[in-house]
Amino acid sequence: MTRTNGDEVLVTGGSGYLAGWIIAALLRQGSRVRTTVRSLAREGEVRAAIAAHVDPGDRLSFFEADLLKDEGWERAAAGCRHVLHVASPMPVREYARQDLVRPAREGVLRVLKAASGAGVDRVVMTSSLNAAMPRAGSSSAVADEETWTDLSDRKVSNYTRSKTLAEQDAWAYARSLGGPMELVTVLPAFIQGPVFSKDVSGSLELVARLLKGEVSALPQVGFSIVDIRDLVDLHLSALTSPAAKGQRFIAASDFLWMSEIAQLLRDRFGADAAKVPVRRAPDLMVRFAARFDPSLREIASNLGKRRECSAEKAKRLLAWRARPAAESIIDGARSMIEARLA
Numbered sequence: 001m002t003r004t005n006g007d008e009v010l011v012t013g014g015s016g017y018l019a020g021w022i023i024a025a026l027l028r029q030g031s032r033v034r035t036t037v038r039s040l041a042r043e044g045e046v047r048a049a050i051a052a053h054v055d056p057g058d059r060l061s062f063f064e065a066d067l068l069k070d071e072g073w074e075r076a077a078a079g080c081r082h083v084l085h086v087a088s089p090m091p092v093r094e095y096a097r098q099d100l101v102r103p104a105r106e107g108v109l110r111v112l113k114a115a116s117g118a119g120v121d122r123v124v125m126t127s128s129l130n131a132a133m134p135r136a137g138s139s140s141a142v143a144d145e146e147t148w149t150d151l152s153d154r155k156v157s158n159y160t161r162s163k164t165l166a167e168q169d170a171w172a173y174a175r176s177l178g179g180p181m182e183l184v185t186v187l188p189a190f191i192q193g194p195v196f197s198k199d200v201s202g203s204l205e206l207v208a209r210l211l212k213g214e215v216s217a218l219p220q221v222g223f224s225i226v227d228i229r230d231l232v233d234l235h236l237s238a239l240t241s242p243a244a245k246g247q248r249f250i251a252a253s254d255f256l257w258m259s260e261i262a263q264l265l266r267d268r269f270g271a272d273a274a275k276v277p278v279r280r281a282p283d284l285m286v287r288f289a290a291r292f293d294p295s296l297r298e299i300a301s302n303l304g305k306r307r308e309c310s311a312e313k314a315k316r317l318l319a320w321r322a323r324p325a326a327e328s329i330i331d332g333a334r335s336m337i338e339a340r341l342a
Contacts, residue, residue, distance in 0.1 A: 009239075010034045010080045010120075012111055013087025014062065015046050017201030018126065018191065021232045022084055024053040027060065029236075036065040036076050036087065049197035067107025073114035082239050083115045083123045088166065100162035108166045112173050115181060122182040122245075124238045125170050128163035129189045129224060129250060129309055143309035145187075145248040157298045174246075182245050184238045186231070189252035189309065192328040193228035194335040200342075207333050210262055211342035213275025219286045220304050222257040225325035234320050243317040252311045254325035264329050272337050 009026055013019045014035030026033050027050070037046060043062045050056055065072030067087060077083060085108060089100045108125065115123050132147040149156060149164045156164075167185055174183035191203040200208050209215050234251050238244040256264075259280065265273040283303050290300035314320040336342035 007081040008032045008034065008079055010036070010077055010083045010115075012036045012065075012076075012083070012085050012107075015042050015199075016086060017196055017199075017203065018188075018228065018231065018235075019084075019086040020046070020049060020053075020196040021228055022086065022235055023050055023060070024196075025232050025236060027054045027056050030059075032059045032061075034061050034063060034076055034080060036063050036072070038064070038066045040064045049199075052197070065110075067103040067110065070110060073110050074117060077111075077114040077118040077120060080115070080118055081121050083111065083120050084235060084239065085111045085123055085125045086235075087111075088126065088163065100158050101165060104162035104166035105169050108170050109173060112170060112181075112183075116177060120181055122184065122239060123170075123174075124184045124186060124235055124244075125167065126235070127167040127170075127185045127187045127248070128160070129187045129252060130157075130160040131164040131167050132187055132248070132250060132309070133160070133307060141308060143250065143307065145250055145313050155297075155301045160298075184244045184246070185248045186235055186238055187248060187250045188231050189224035189226040189250075191228055191231060192225050192325070192332045194331050195339060195341060196228075198339065198341065200336065204332055204336070206258075207261070207265070207329060208336055208342040210265060210276045211269075211273060211333060211336065213277075215277055217277055217279045217281035217285075218259045218262055219281045219299055220257070220259070220283060221299050221302050222255055222260075222306060224252040224255045224307065224309050225328055226251045226253055227323050227325075227328040227331075230320070230322045234314055234318065237318045237320060241318055247313070247317065249314040249318070249320075250309055250311045251314065251320075251322070252309050253322035253328070255306060255308065256325050256329070261329055264326055265333055268330050269333060269337065273333075 009031050011019050011023050014037050023033050063072055063076035065076050088104050131149050132143045133149045134147055135150045231251050262276050265276045287300045290296035
């Protein structure tokens, strides 16, 4: 992982799980970090969470900027050499059942325009593996960086649509510039690993809900997984490596079925995992429930599907390595149990 050598770096969405870990890693390297939050009322909370991992000293500053508003972005990017655009809405909490497409698409263009205007050398954008999924039944069974999700498929979720369109917009804008600003995109699988703060990330809620007994039965669905620590390493390598220029990189380790995740928790944590379900949810029951609960529709459409992907490009060009998915699940669960979050 190449260091940023004390350069000024902007990380968008500073209150998020991935952004928090990235900011902490940059500060450890000696970088000066700027980060955006939708309201500066959250600065104290975010600063305290980061300080629990690394002393920021005077090297961390906050800027108010919203993905749906022009104000604040130029000021946040001014003087930065690098930008990590991590902020994007997920279909949980305040964005549950809300439109995700508009903030994702408008937000990425606001960030890129501000970065270009500030003379930024390179922007690394966090996309999603969901933006590179082969259509069900296609001849290409393994997702790689040449794959783009087919948005003509009506089963594509709002979240997947938002990530795919936002990344496509980013590449179109970068091409329209013709240089010198460079773009790299990172496409994470299902992010797991240790918590960053008392605020459990949306991506960790599955394990938290299993431990709390909030899932009564296990649907036959699975996930390609990437560890948050490995994902941070890939973002920072993508930020500075000459080989990363103009590239997409999938970030993924192993595939685990939900039943395998539950078994890992029961085997490793004993009494602390006593509420983790054993019973499998029949496919017919999941499909029926999805007719009335929109949150289950993507699960229903993926029942029994083992979606494979390849992270060989990141390994080959950036010497990136990902730890086993089981380690990510166990370390994440342990951190939640120790922090009494599950």
